[in-house]
Amino acid sequence: MRPASSPPRLPTLILLTALAILTLNMFLPALAHMAEALETDYATASLSIGGYLAVTAVVQLFAGPLSDRIGRRPVVLGALAIFIAASAGCAMAGSIEVFLAFRVLQAVVISCFAMSMAIVRDTTAEQKAAGLISYITMAMAVAPMLGPVLGGALDTLLGWRANFWFYAAAGVAMLLLAWADLGETRQHKGPGQRKGGYLELLAEPRFWGFALCTMSSTGAFYTFIAGAPLVATETFGITSATLGMIIGSITAGFMFGSFLSGRLTRRFEVTTMMLLGRIVACIGLSVGLAAVLGGHVELWSYFASTIMLGLGNGLTMPSAHAGILSVRPDLAGTAAGFNGALTVAGGAVLTTFTAVVLVRTDPPAMLLAIMLALSVAGLAATLWVRRLRRVAPPAPTAT
Template identity: 30%
Template sequence: MEKRPGLFLSLTIGILTAFGPFLTDFYMPALPEMVEALKTDEAAVQMSLTACMVGLALGQLIIGPLSDKYGRKSLLIGSLALFLVASVFCVVASNITMFNIARVFQGLGGAGGIVLSKSISTDLFTGNALTKFLAVLSMINAVTSLAAPLVGGALLLVMHWQSIFIVCAGIGLMLIVMCAFVPESLPKDKRSDVSVVKSFGGLFKVFESRTFFYSTLVLMTMYFLFFCIVSSSTFILQTTYGMSSTLYAVVFGAGLLVIGFGAALCPRFQSQVRALRTGVLLIAVSAIATVVSLLVLRNVYCIIASYVLVFFSFGMMQTLATTLGLDAGRKRAGSSSATLGACSFIAGAIAPPLISLGGNLESGSCIGIGVSTALALVFVMKLTRLPSVRAGF
């Protein structure tokens, strides 16, 4: 029987799901300033994004399976405490090495919010109801993503880049207080009774489901595509086209808000197959538009418009693939959530260094966008042929 969480629980879960984009988007306007402040180069500062993504991936793989055995709440509060401490170390970092190490631990702490928010959602909902709830969370996520670069850009007008991470620490403290009032969603009688070591075996058992397997691959291609744009857009728009950090924050934040609109469209489809095919078609169109805008038209307005279309399509595909994966791995909600999240962030983590290899961010990001789109088309084709997916909704 599905429960109906109240406004407070929905808001808390929504903020927790936003840890991923919050950790990446909030400080994006500050990247050019950090290059000078930490006396380093663009590639080293971009590695801070990868460092955080690695932490987000590893943290989910650890916390997810453990939550199936020990419950969600205690692990959630503990991970938030780690996030708070790591944020403080980001503030006091005196060089890029120390900063990147702190970012790994910040990701580890933030991972708890991401993986457990999805696990809690799976504890409460199934099927199309889960899709609808995830769409609501995506909208909250999108609003948070919109606010993050705006606040980050505004802070840079009056303060130094460290102020962004002071705010991160404050948000961590606020969430610890909020989560103290969140009820446990996994009763003791429904928890895993296997040993701690065997609990981690759930990370591999979830792949026995072909639906989960292909959903994970689709999600990975989407995150790789998304971070090809996220990691390069700040330098392309600010350095190449002369956009200010404040204007970039407004444009990028508005684009992220569109992710929520894409997610909100998903429950309106009568079948999962039709939704998936529509979403991947939009991905293909937006990818072509982005490549043409960057390499042929070289017009800042066309580039921004193509980014917005990518974000809308990403919102659809991310919600659909996540719903299919969580439903398929419902018996091990913590492990399935951890695997989906970790694989997504691993894909996102390798995007920044790969597109920087050639030294040209525009051409590098276009290659990444093209490859990930082609793979997404193949994986969606495989996914839509599965009986469990064709019977969905």
């Protein structure tokens, strides 16, 4: 066991993030079997996805400030303990009502993602934090791709409940790892966070610059996820297998961008990396939209432009997260939690908006136009925060 004050190793933070993300969609292939076993309809069973996302937004609003008050370690350990119990409850549930109640409790695991971000900023300077966050965000891309594959195999071999027993076992393993490796890293000990923490953070224009960049950049990705199936089937008439490859391609672009970010942030300031990512995304989407408006609607050229969004987001997001956490290092947990809640809420609104708008317009052009508009908004936010930082440089990391 490491000393109580020592920071955790990077693999521990990556695994904490992966577990938090994996919990969202691993069991999706088993959803129909779950609905049948619990004697409910598919729509009701699907509340385990939409309802879960809504609760994660609320959880982050409370977990972040709580970690600034009592520390990162107790929040992580407490969240994992609740997650283990909730996962076992889901696995043993005999009705949809009991299942959904435990599923809501599972949402506390999202705290581990917010805490991973805050811990990195607690222990490293802003520019180095961006590099480490790059590798953590790669787990955000890999986990959703591999999760459904594992979940489908567990459902086929052992039944849908095996997914939730897997969650419980993974939670136990992570609890033991966190207990041994995760020391307390909160910088400002003593009386804890002031009651006005949220108000003080939200009064910072720099926080809003970083947060708006993050929300709009991630929102463009959510828009793609909502609109790509419609465009792919109605415009290009492709199979589900090909659609899966296309959706995976934007994630692959994000992973490559995150990898590059981990290398480049050693040399470039965070807003420079954000600017580079926004320019890449805007150029790629602009070329794609111009081609569509010019009558050149080709499958691979169309989705090549969306891969550029993934690449741009991979370059932008780690530095944007590091910037958010650096506005007020003493409120890093609060910043991580509130930004996470904003991102989830914005994603929910944008996916709904996209689904409504695309069916009433020209889907290929409109999808790229919405994504481009959001990327431009992220570019504008980046330019704004660069200007603000010339006046007020980031605070140093306390040690």
